[in-house]
Amino acid sequence: MVPPTITEMWATMGSTIASFMFVWAIIRQYCPYEVRRYFEKYTHRIMGFFYPYIKISIHEFTGERLKRSEAYAAVEAYLSVNSSKSAKRLKAEMGKDSSNLVLSMDEYERVTDEFRGVKVWWVSSKVMSPTRSMSYYPEQEKRYYRLTFHKRYREIITEAYLEHVVREGKEIKVRNRQRKLYTNSPGYKWPSYKQTMWSHIVFEHPATFDTMALEPEKKQEIIEDLVTFSKSKEFYARIGKAWKRGYLLYGPPGTGKSTMIAAMANLLNYDVYDLELTAVKDNTELRKLLIETTSKSIIVIEDIDCSLDLTGQRKKKAEKSPDDEKEKLDKEISRKEPKEEGSSKVTLSGLLNFIDGLWSACGGERLIVFTTNYVEKLDPALIRRGRMDKHIELSYCSFRGFKVLAKNYLKVETHPLFDTIQRLMEETKITPADVAENLMPKSPSDNVEKCLSSLIQALEEAKEEAVKKKAEESKEKEKIKENEAEPKVDRTAAEAL
Numbered sequence: 317m318v319p320p321t322i323t324e325m326w327a328t329m330g331s332t333i334a335s336f337m338f339v340w341a342i343i344r345q346y347c348p349y350e351v352r353r354y355f356e357k358y359t360h361r362i363m364g365f366f367y368p369y370i371k372i373s374i375h376e377f378t379g380e381r382l383k384r385s386e387a388y389a390a391v392e393a394y395l396s397v398n399s400s401k402s403a404k405r406l407k408a409e410m411g412k413d414s415s416n417l418v419l420s421m422d423e424y425e426r427v428t429d430e431f432r433g434v435k436v437w438w439v440s441s442k443v444m445s446p447t448r449s450m451s452y453y454p455e456q457e458k459r460y461y462r463l464t465f466h467k468r469y470r471e472i473i474t475e476a477y478l479e480h481v482v483r484e485g486k487e488i489k490v491r492n493r494q495r496k497l498y499t500n501s502p503g504y505k506w507p508s509y510k511q512t513m514w515s516h517i518v519f520e521h522p523a524t525f526d527t528m529a530l531e532p533e534k535k536q537e538i539i540e541d542l543v544t545f546s547k548s549k550e551f552y553a554r555i556g557k558a559w560k561r562g563y564l565l566y567g568p569p570g571t572g573k574s575t576m577i578a579a580m581a582n583l584l585n586y587d588v589y590d591l592e593l594t595a596v597k598d599n600t601e602l603r604k605l606l607i608e609t610t611s612k613s614i615i616v617i618e619d620i621d622c623s624l625d626l627t628g629q630r631k632k633k634a635e636k637s638p639d640d641e642k643e644k645l646d647k648e649i650s651r652k653e654p655k656e657e658g659s660s661k662v663t664l665s666g667l668l669n670f671i672d673g674l675w676s677a678c679g680g681e682r683l684i685v686f687t688t689n690y691v692e693k694l695d696p697a698l699i700r701r702g703r704m705d706k707h708i709e710l711s712y713c714s715f716r717g718f719k720v721l722a723k724n725y726l727k728v729e730t731h732p733l734f735d736t737i738q739r740l741m742e743e744t745k746i747t748p749a750d751v752a753e754n755l756m757p758k759s760p761s762d763n764v765e766k767c768l769s770s771l772i773q774a775l776e777e778a779k780e781e782a783v784k785k786k787a788e789e790s791k792e793k794e795k796i797k798e799n800e801a802e803p804k805v806d807r808t809a810a811e812a813l
């Protein structure tokens with residue numbers, strides 16, 4: 317028998333493909349979904365013998381709870397940067413500060429990527445999810461990305477390339493994300509259908525370490541501490557500690573504690589969770605709130621001394637048995653706790669567990685920041701190292717701090733009035749908030765001179781006030797001394813009699 321010529325072979329193959337396509341078109345058009353899936357399954361198996369390429373799909377939604385897949389989001393971010401130059405059809409979405417458009421590949425678009433000399437193809441696509449006969453919801457689009465590569469590169473792609481895509485994608489997402497300020501608002505009821513206990517707004521606080529009035533060395537130390545923390549993933553994993561760090565910011569009102577939290581968030585590009593402890597029903601709710609926080613975030617409890625009666629509760633017990641502090645503490649506090657309906661039942665031990673207990677399970681980088689005006693009132697257990705690793709005192713404004721504010725507010729680095737201000741600042745205390753308030757122009761005609769003079773006046777007033785207060789205090793002391801001396805005279809007189 318004469319073997320078929322190449323042309324005949326092509327003709328046979330062509331007609332087979334054509335008939336296959338024809339059958340496929342009919343099946344797609346007329347067969348029910350189940351039959352289509354069945355046919356597809358076996359076609360893919362047959363194709364698998366001859367087809368040298370591997371395909372990996374990454375779907376947008378996975379699981380029953382329809383949680384958006386992290387892998388999909390990472391690939392989306394990766395391709396938004398790496399494909400926008402080669403893709404021909406792009407879609408544009410608003411960027412993080414609503415001032416720029418972010419481009420990403422449009423549906424059904426195909427782009428190529430190269431990794432260590434290996435070429436791969438990405439396609440963005442979607443399928444319509446089948447509607448169940450009794451379904452209440454309309455048909456839904458299910459988007460996915462499909463990666464195609466030659467099977468000889470299986471190892472390099474599955475072991476190195478995908479990890480590279482996810483890592484880079486996550487970094488791009490962090491760079492581009494709109495940061496948020498979360499809060500657990502007081503009196504907020506958590507409806508069962510609601511996914512989260514936190515409500516949020518966009519975080520746009522402009523404070524940075526550059527704008528903060530702080531001793532330059534102290535500022536540098538804090539910045540270095542924060543940056544080191546954010547780069548220490550491997551270190552924390554190696555030493556077996558959860559990747560978290562606690563900061564205690566303390567100092568008088570108006571010294572920049574809240575401002576520093578905003579500066580920290582801006583430095584590290586973190587979200588902020590402003591936890592209102594008084595609005596938390598009990599320890600269980602506190603735990604739930606913690607579990608819902610995401611990585612790269614700062615959990616803040618402001619004015620911890622006022623939030624709950626957490627101060628000094630433990631002292632007497634702790635002296636007796638410092639070992640099982642948490643258990644005994646709970647009992648003691650529960651006795652002292654207000655029992656009215658609606659009041660918070662969070663205990664100190666609940667809070668300690670919140671800080672230590674579940675962290676390791678949550679993973680990811682987190683800072684926890686407490687602020688207080690009265691550090692001496694806080695229970696030592698709450699602020700010991702390991703819980704609050706770094707204690708930062710924010711105090712009255714120094715002259716160097718003032719110079720930062722003068723530069724920011726008035727754009728001046730020197731001025732003849734600076735000497736007077738320096739002398740007065742050495743003699744009296746003033747908070748950065750008061751300095752800032754005086755340096756703020758109050759009308760369009762206010763110039764540098766006027767603002768600095770207003771600060772000098774405030775400093776002089778503060779000095780006078782301090783002198784008056786001191787005089788009153790010494791008067792008071794003298795009175796007490798006199799009162800203490802009186803019974804002595806009586807006793808000697810009585811003894812003489």
Ligand SMILES: Nc1ncnc2c1ncn2[C@@H]1O[C@H](COP(=O)(O)OP(=O)(O)OP(=O)(O)O)[C@@H](O)[C@H]1O
Nearest residue numbers: 527528529568569570571572573574575748749752
């Ligand atoms: N160190 C600082 N550097 C720059 N500005 C500051 C500083 N401290 C305070 N301010 C200014 O004062 C205002 C109040 O400061 P902030 O709210 O941070 O004080 P606080 O220490 O949190 O006070 P409180 O204890 O009452 O909460 C801020 O809006 C900021 O403009």
Ligand SMILES: [Mg+2]
Nearest residue numbers: 573574618687
């Ligand atoms: Mg504050």
